[in-house]
Amino acid sequence: MNNDQNLKKEIPIDYSSVLERVGEDESFLQELINIYMEDFGKKYKELKQALEKKNFTALREIGHSLKGSSANLSLNNLKEASFKIETAGKNRNIEIAKQALLLLNQEFIRLKDFLSKKK
Amino acid sequence: MLKVLIAEDDRISSKILEKNINEWNYKAVVTKDGKEAWNILKENDITLAIIDWMMPGISGIELCRKIRKEKKHKYTYIILLTAKKNQEDINKGLLAGADDYVTKPFNRFELKARLQTGKRIIELENERNRLEKILVIRSQQDSLTSLWNKSMILRLLNEEISRSQREKHPIGVLMGDIDHFKKINDTYGHQIGDNVISEVASRLKKNIRLYDKIGRYGGDEFLIILPNCNSMNLGRVANRLHKSLIDTKINTEIGALQITISIGGASCEIVDETAPDNLIKSSDSALYKAKNKGRNSVVITKQ
Numbered sequence: 001m002n003n004d005q006n007l008k009k010e011i012p013i014d015y016s017s018v019l020e021r022v023g024e025d026e027s028f029l030q031e032l033i034n035i036y037m038e039d040f041g042k043k044y045k046e047l048k049q050a051l052e053k054k055n056f057t058a059l060r061e062i063g064h065s066l067k068g069s070s071a072n073l074s075l076n077n078l079k080e081a082s083f084k085i086e087t088a089g090k091n092r093n094i095e096i097a098k099q100a101l102l103l104l105n106q107e108f109i110r111l112k113d114f115l116s117k118k119k
Numbered sequence: 120m121l122k123v124l125i126a127e128d129d130r131i132s133s134k135i136l137e138k139n140i141n142e143w144n145y146k147a148v149v150t151k152d153g154k155e156a157w158n159i160l161k162e163n164d165i166t167l168a169i170i171d172w173m174m175p176g177i178s179g180i181e182l183c184r185k186i187r188k189e190k191k192h193k194y195t196y197i198i199l200l201t202a203k204k205n206q207e208d209i210n211k212g213l214l215a216g217a218d219d220y221v222t223k224p225f226n227r228f229e230l231k232a233r234l235q236t237g238k239r240i241i242e243l244e245n246e247r248n249r250l251e252k253i254l255v256i257r258s259q260q261d262s263l264t265s266l267w268n269k270s271m272i273l274r275l276l277n278e279e280i281s282r283s284q285r286e287k288h289p290i291g292v293l294m295g296d297i298d299h300f301k302k303i304n305d306t307y308g309h310q311i312g313d314n315v316i317s318e319v320a321s322r323l324k325k326n327i328r329l330y331d332k333i334g335r336y337g338g339d340e341f342l343i344i345l346p347n348c349n350s351m352n353l354g355r356v357a358n359r360l361h362k363s364l365i366d367t368k369i370n371t372e373i374g375a376l377q378i379t380i381s382i383g384g385a386s387c388e389i390v391d392e393t394a395p396d397n398l399i400k401s402s403d404s405a406l407y408k409a410k411n412k413g414r415n416s417v418v419i420t421k422q
Contacts, residue, residue, distance in 0.1 A: 022138065023139060068202055069130075069132065072131050072132050072224045
């Protein structure tokens with residue numbers, strides 16, 4: 001990996017692409033990120049319950065939905081983690097789902113840290 | 120401003136779409152539910168829709184099928200929004216009735232361009248509908264008088280007769296013919312002849328009830344259908360029409376012309392299958408009698 005790619009992986013949100021999508025409106029982006037944060041808490045809780053109950057359908061659906069909103073905000077690492085959960089749900093693989101959920105949580109913490117430092 | 124329906128359950132995606140679409144000078148109408156999307160499309164004049172594949176209620180694919188199957192009166196241009204990129208899914212979406220698709224997360228400029236395409240198609244469709252309406256009117260109306268033309272007034276006669284038969288009402292028919300119209304044409308020219316016909320048409324129309332029907336039956340001949348009108352009333356109407364034409368001269372470029380008209384009428388108290396032919400025949404022969412009596416008169420026969 002060269003430095004550029006390393007840097008890209010370090011930054012959890014691809015600002016240039018998401019700003020293009022929202023017409024370069026930073027305050028609107030902030031509003032969307034707030035919605036995402038709010039939704040994430042709810043969905044993460046649901047994912048944990050689904051994992052405990054081995055509810056693969058729920059894992060797949062919530063994973064899919066989270067993948068969509070992460071992709072819309074160009075939160076690429078969170079999108080990848082959500083995709084892993086969706087796939088694990090589809091393949092009915094509880095071990096991978098467990099790992100993916102851990103990864104998802106890590107990435108979310110990284111995003112929060114990043115955003116608070118930015119402020 | 121063209122309205123665009125956004126049917127998307129994901130809040131973030133929906134908000135981004137709404138903001139962009141309003142910025143591009145459309146009016147966004149937002150719903151997050153497939154069923155609600157169908158209700159909005161069914162009843163409103165919205166002809167452009169961006170529909171998400173995965174939605175609660177009715178999925179995007181099902182909604183596409185429903186729109187194509189059940190919404191016939193107006194075309195809806197559908198852009199399907201999908202996270203799915205594989206060929207099979209795209210085919211499935213297009214076969215279900217989508218016009219186009221955009222994969223999520225969408226590129227802003229691509230979506231704008233694709234909406235532009237939809238707008239172009241809808242504008243073509245609107246223009247086609249407008250022309251179709253004009254053609255329908257042209258095929259039913261007489262261009263000089265704007266009364267119904269011959270084929271339309273005969274169609275209306277059949278409809279009104281069926282209605283009278285069903286509702287057990289009498290029905291009356293009047294046939295009017297301007298006296299010596301050929302002489303007006305020959306003496307003053309066709310332009311003046313046309314002026315006379317227009318004025319006669321408008322006076323006749325003014326003097327009938329809203330639910331009576333009037334058509335230009337021939338060159339200077341008019342046919343009037345009067346539902347729920349018995350023989351006595353038919354005579355009254357005929358005399359009123361006659362009076363409205365002879366009391367006041369018709370103003371034309373070459374001065375005021377006095378014209379007269381002959382009117383024949385027939386009514387039918389008990390309507391049956393033979394009524395269409397009989398009413399026309401009887402009012403025609405009544406008109407013939409009026410002409411034979413020396414014109415400028417009214418003759419009514421009862422069937």
